[in-house]
Amino acid sequence: MLPEHFVPVAADKIYRLFNIGATGLIAAEFEGDVDVMPASWVCALDLIPCKVTAVIxxxxxxxxxxxxxxxxxxxxxxxxxxxxxxxLGSVSKNDEPDKMAKSGVALLEVPNSTIPMVEGCVAWAVFKVVSEPHNEKSYDLFIGEAVAAWADSRVFEDGHWHFETASDALRTLHYVAGGHFYKIGEPIVVE
Amino acid sequence: MLPEHFVPVAADKIYRLFNIGATGLIAAEFEGDVDVMPASWVCALDLIPCKVTAVIxxxxxxxxxxxxxxxxxxxxxxxxxxxxxxxLGSVSKNDEPDKMAKSGVALLEVPNSTIPMVEGCVAWAVFKVVSEPHNEKSYDLFIGEAVAAWADSRVFEDGHWHFETASDALRTLHYVAGGHFYKIGEPIVVE
Incomplete structure (x- = not known):
């Protein structure tokens, strides 16, 4: 079950989850086998339906x-x-079959998806791969089209983030390198 | 001339400018004609040489x-x-030929590039297009390979950002929508 506070994101607002350029966790599942990897290189590609690129x-x-x-x-x-x-980025499931259990993350059931959600995320979106074999082979670049998305209403509502009204634990992460991240900061609104 | 404090970024560290997912300004020039557009949808694609994707x-x-x-x-x-x-994102040079002058930004000369730099940026990187006609046509997705990059040493040095030691005016922007941005926030280092 999705966490308390999680609400669906309208199809025309899903891209806004990705506009701020936060570090993502890419999750996938096949026949019950689940893996999750962090990825800074995820990015919106189209508005409606929302598409994204992800380097895997x-x-x-x-x-x-x-x-x-x-x-x-x-x-x-x-x-x-x-x-x-x-x-999740330091250990590979190729080397450590128990990676997911050892990571300490809780996996939660997601409606109409076999990919479980990682508890502690502030948004979660499910994508169907748009097959582009040349990009996948040459650049490790995958394109996905959004099927559904949810966000934590304590920090995202009506198509806008509002981190400043919630706990710091709900701020998105922006990875630099070697264990060094930034949290998203304060808003600026230009009238 | 590049701004004071600007120093070259080593080829193997250029991707780190983009890891944090900041909103970019995409600039281009042809026969003296210059335009600059903001873009949230820019993302690293490869490490060395650094490649990026950009939706244009x-x-x-x-x-x-x-x-x-x-x-x-x-x-x-x-x-x-x-x-x-x-x-720069609200006005198109298609409608307003004087867009660049009216934007109020200062354009600075960049070594070995005909594309001028926008003063007030904290990093600047020049890319050669890697031709991928299908991506460009179908997704407006361009791939570029880095030719050179510079960063403001007050906030980026030795391959790491350090926003916390400088003025807030040097924090990167992370766009949501409609004039609503976030600044990058505070660091977290996991040992």
Whole structure:
């Protein structure tokens, strides 16, 4: 079940989850096998229906799950799970079959999707792969079209983020390198 | 001439300018004609040499300049030029030939590039288009390979951002919609 406070995001507002350029968690599932990897290189590509690009390297365990299932999800981890986010990127399920259990993240059921959600994310969106074999092979670049999305209403409502009214644990993460992240900061509104 | 404090970014660290997902300014030039457009949808694609993706709609004046010249630049505007950034996205050079003058931004010469830099950016990178006609036509998606990059050493040094030691005007912008941005916030370092 989705976390308390999670509400659906209207199809014409899903791209706004991604406009701020937060670090994502890419999740995929095939025949019950689940993996999650962090990815800074996720980006909106189109408005309605929302499409995104996601770079998923050939060496990542998640990649085969995406290729076999034709779906992936992207969550935006809040600062409250920064350690878990780093762990998910430091350990490969190729080497550690128990990676998901050892990561300490809780996986939650998502309506109409077999990909579970990572608790502690402030938004979650499910994508169907738009097959582009040349991009996938040459650039590890996947395109997904949004099927559904939800966000934590404590920080996202009516198509706008409002981090300043909630706990710092719900601020998005913006990765630099080597365990060094920034949290999203304060708003600026230009009239 | 590049602004004081600007220093070259090593080729193997350019992708880190883009990891944090800041809103960019895409600039292009052809035969002396210059345009600049803001774009949330810019993203790193590869490490070394750094490649990026950039979504540049067919309706944008900048697009033809990119197509004719084969080059574009991406700057990361600091919060100090948030109004100018919004203006550059609100007005098209198709409708307003004087857009650049009216935007109020200062354009500075960049070594070995005919694309001028927008003063008030905290990083500037020049890219050569990697021709991918299908992506450009179907998705307005351009791939660029970095030729050179510079960053403001007051906020980026040795491959890491350090916004917390400088003025708020040098914090990157993260666009939501309709004049609503966030500044990048505080660091988190996971050991």
């Amino acid at each position: 390297d050939k060496t990542h365990y998640t990649r085969a799950l995406v290729e076999k299932s034709g779906y992936f999800a992207i969550g935006l981890p809040g600062a409250g799970i920064v350690k878990e986010t780093l762990y | 709609d067919k309706t944008h004046y900048t697009r033809a300049l990119v197509e004719k010249s084969g080059y574009f630049a991406i700057g990361l505007p600091g919060a100090g030029i948030v109004k100018e950034t919004l203006y």
